[in-house]
Amino acid sequence: MKQPDMELVGVVKTKPDYVARYAVSRGIPLYAPSDRLEAFQEKRVPVEGSLEDLLGKVDVVVDATPGGMGAKYKPLYEKYGVKAIFQGGEKADVAEVSFNTLCNYEEALGRRSVRVVSCNTTGLLRSICSLSRIARIRRIRATIVRRAADPKEVKRGPVNAIVPNPARLPSHHALDVKTVLPWLDIATAAVVVPTTLMHVHVVVAELEQQVSREDVVSAFEQTPRILLADADTGLASTADLVEYARDLGRKRYDIPELVIWLDSVAVLNDKEVIWMQAVHQESIVVPENIDAIRAVMETAKSAEETMSITDKTLGITHGRIP
Amino acid sequence: MKQPDMELVGVVKTKPDYVARYAVSRGIPLYAPSDRLEAFQEKRVPVEGSLEDLLGKVDVVVDATPGGMGAKYKPLYEKYGVKAIFQGGEKADVAEVSFNTLCNYEEALGRRSVRVVSCNTTGLLRSICSLSRIARIRRIRATIVRRAADPKEVKRGPVNAIVPNPARLPSHHALDVKTVLPWLDIATAAVVVPTTLMHVHVVVAELEQQVSREDVVSAFEQTPRILLADADTGLASTADLVEYARDLGRKRYDIPELVIWLDSVAVLNDKEVIWMQAVHQESIVVPENIDAIRAVMETAKSAEETMSITDKTLGITHGRIP
Structure with a gap:
C-alpha cells in the first residue's frame, strides 16, 4: 500500500x-x-x-x-x-x-x-554481501542464537533451556545461504534460546586479502539496510534495540534493518573478521x-x-x- | 569429605x-x-x-x-x-x-x-586438550551461549533478551584459555540468554593435520570427564541433560562432566572440526x-x-x- x-x-x-x-x-x-x-x-x-x-x-x-x-x-x-x-x-x-x-x-x-x-539467511546475506564488496571471502563460520518464538506465539518454548537446533552440524542455514551464493564455503550452527525479540549471530569471516577494521566498518556503514549499534551508548542487547525501535515510534517496533554491533567488529590476524549482529525475525x-x-x-x-x-x-x- | x-x-x-x-x-x-x-x-x-x-x-x-x-x-x-x-x-x-x-x-x-x-574456560580446555591429543591445533573460534543466572539467583536477568557479553570482541574467555595454553590462537564471542541450567558452546577448531570424524569422537570418548550425548535419544537440550542427571539421582543434579553432543561433531574440509558442548556452570x-x-x-x-x-x-x- x-x-x-x-x-x-x-x-x-x-x-x-x-x-x-x-x-x-x-x-x-x-x-x-x-x-x-x-x-x-x-x-x-x-x-x-x-x-x-x-x-x-x-x-x-x-x-x-x-x-x-x-x-x-x-x-x-x-x-x-x-x-x-x-x-x-x-x-x-x-x-x-x-x-x-x-x-x-x-x-x-x-x-x-x-x-x-528466511530471516536468519537474509541477515547473514546482508553482511556477507556487504563485506564481499571490499574483499573476496574465503570462508564463513557462524553461530546462530535463535529466538524461541515470536511475541504472539504462546504455545512455543523452550522456557528454560538452550536447544541445539539442529543438533547435527553444520545446520541447514549454511545450505540456505548457498542457494544465493553457491561459491561460498560456509558452515553454521544454531541454538534456540528462551527469548522472543530477535536472533543474534556471531560471524567469523576469513578473507583472501588483508583488511583493516576501518575498511570493514565503512563497508557496513555504507550498505543499505545495515545499522551499526554502539553498545556503549546503551544499545547493548536485543531488548535495547527493540526499545529504541519503540522510541522511534516504528509500527510493531519493526527493525527491517540488520543491526551489527559496532563494538563487536574486530579483525584477527589481518585476514579474519568477526562480528555480532541482530536479526528482527518478524520484519527483516x-x-x-x-x-x-x-x-x-x-x-x-x-x-x-x-x-x-x-x-x-x-x-x-x-x-x-x- | x-x-x-x-x-x-x-x-x-x-x-x-x-x-x-x-x-x-x-x-x-x-x-x-x-x-x-x-x-x-x-x-x-x-x-x-x-x-x-x-x-x-x-x-x-x-x-x-x-x-x-x-x-x-x-x-x-x-x-x-x-x-x-x-x-x-x-x-x-x-x-x-x-x-x-x-x-x-x-x-x-x-x-x-x-x-x-572459570566454568566456561574449563569446558573449553577439556575438549581442546582432548582434541590436541590426536592433532596439533592451528586455531580455535568459539561462541559461548551463557546462562543468565544460576537457579537460585533471583535478582539477575535478562528475562527476555540476548545480550552480547561483552559486546567488544574477542571476549575475555579466549584470554583465559591462553593463561593455560599460551601457544593457542583462540578467539571467543559470548552472549547471555534467559536460562539458568547450563552454558552451551559452539567450537570450531582448525587443525594442522587431517582427521576423521571417528578419530575425533574416539578422542572425546576416551577422555576423562567428557560425556557424549546423542540428541536422537532425547538428550536434545540443556533441560534434557539436567533431567537425565536428576533421573540418575545426582545430588543437586550436578554434571561435572563436559557434555558434547555426539550428533554435532563434524569434520569440514578434512582439517576443521566443529562441535557443540554444554557446561554445567555450578559443578564443572x-x-x-x-x-x-x-x-x-x-x-x-x-x-x-x-x-x-x-x-x-x-x-x-x-x-x-x-
Whole structure:
C-alpha cells in the first residue's frame, strides 16, 4: 500500500480472525479459499470472493503461507499465470531462484517465481554481501542464537533451556545461504534460546586479502539496510534495540534493518573478521519481498533502484545509529 | 569429605544463613571472619573460631569467595603459610599458575597458589586438550551461549533478551584459555540468554593435520570427564541433560562432566572440526579444585592419578551416555 508503483488488490485469509477483521477495517479487499468462505459468512466478516477470484485479477502473489504450504499452492498460481514470491520456509526448488536484494537482484529479473530466503539467511546475506564488496571471502563460520518464538506465539518454548537446533552440524542455514551464493564455503550452527525479540549471530569471516577494521566498518556503514549499534551508548542487547525501535515510534517496533554491533567488529590476524549482529525475525524480509515483486515484474532494473524506493517508503535506514 | 587422602578441617562463612546451618547439621566445623563472629552468635549458629584460627590448622585453603575477593584474602593466606586454590573470578596474576587438570596438571605441582579457571574456560580446555591429543591445533573460534543466572539467583536477568557479553570482541574467555595454553590462537564471542541450567558452546577448531570424524569422537570418548550425548535419544537440550542427571539421582543434579553432543561433531574440509558442548556452570570446576589440592600438596604425581581418585569418589564418568 505504501509503494507508488504497486497496487494491493487483495489479501487472502483462511480464518476470520482479528487479523482478517483488521484488514477489512483498513479497507483492504479480503479473499478466502473456496472451502473457507462459509466460515467468514458465519462470523460476518465480509469477503470479496475466493482465492481463485483474486488470482484472476493480479500479476503477482506474495505467498506468506506456513512453511511447506507454498509448494502446495504453486500449481494454482501457475494455472492462473500469476508470478509468485515464496518465503524461506519453502524448499529452494519451489522457485526458479532464491533471493536477496543486495546479493543477486539481477538474477530474479523477469522470473515466474522467486523465493525470499528466511530471516536468519537474509541477515547473514546482508553482511556477507556487504563485506564481499571490499574483499573476496574465503570462508564463513557462524553461530546462530535463535529466538524461541515470536511475541504472539504462546504455545512455543523452550522456557528454560538452550536447544541445539539442529543438533547435527553444520545446520541447514549454511545450505540456505548457498542457494544465493553457491561459491561460498560456509558452515553454521544454531541454538534456540528462551527469548522472543530477535536472533543474534556471531560471524567469523576469513578473507583472501588483508583488511583493516576501518575498511570493514565503512563497508557496513555504507550498505543499505545495515545499522551499526554502539553498545556503549546503551544499545547493548536485543531488548535495547527493540526499545529504541519503540522510541522511534516504528509500527510493531519493526527493525527491517540488520543491526551489527559496532563494538563487536574486530579483525584477527589481518585476514579474519568477526562480528555480532541482530536479526528482527518478524520484519527483516519485508523489504526483500517488495523488491522481489519489482524484480519479477522488471519495474526496477537494479538493486539500488528498488532499494531506494522500498527503503524510502518504509522508513528503512542505514549507517550508525546516532 | 569424600576424598580418602584429604581431611575437611572446616569451612568459612560470612553469613549465618541456611547454608551455614546446613554445614553445622552435617557436622562440618564452621568458622567466620573475626568481625562476623557476633552475627553468628546472635543467630545461635555455633562457630568453632575465626578464619585466622582455621588458617592455623590447615595446609590448603580453597578460596571460593566472590570474584576479586580472593586477591584481598591472599596476603592472609601467605601470612599463615597456607597454600591457596583460587577460582576463575580472580585475575590470572592472583596465583602462580592457572590450572586445568587435563591440560597442565604437572605445572601446578608443589606451587603455593593455583587458580582454577572459570566454568566456561574449563569446558573449553577439556575438549581442546582432548582434541590436541590426536592433532596439533592451528586455531580455535568459539561462541559461548551463557546462562543468565544460576537457579537460585533471583535478582539477575535478562528475562527476555540476548545480550552480547561483552559486546567488544574477542571476549575475555579466549584470554583465559591462553593463561593455560599460551601457544593457542583462540578467539571467543559470548552472549547471555534467559536460562539458568547450563552454558552451551559452539567450537570450531582448525587443525594442522587431517582427521576423521571417528578419530575425533574416539578422542572425546576416551577422555576423562567428557560425556557424549546423542540428541536422537532425547538428550536434545540443556533441560534434557539436567533431567537425565536428576533421573540418575545426582545430588543437586550436578554434571561435572563436559557434555558434547555426539550428533554435532563434524569434520569440514578434512582439517576443521566443529562441535557443540554444554557446561554445567555450578559443578564443572569441582573436580578441578580437588585435583588442584593434590597438585599443590604433591599427593598425586600425574593428572591420571588424581583424576582416577577424584572421579571415582565423586561418581564422575566419561564416554557415551548409554
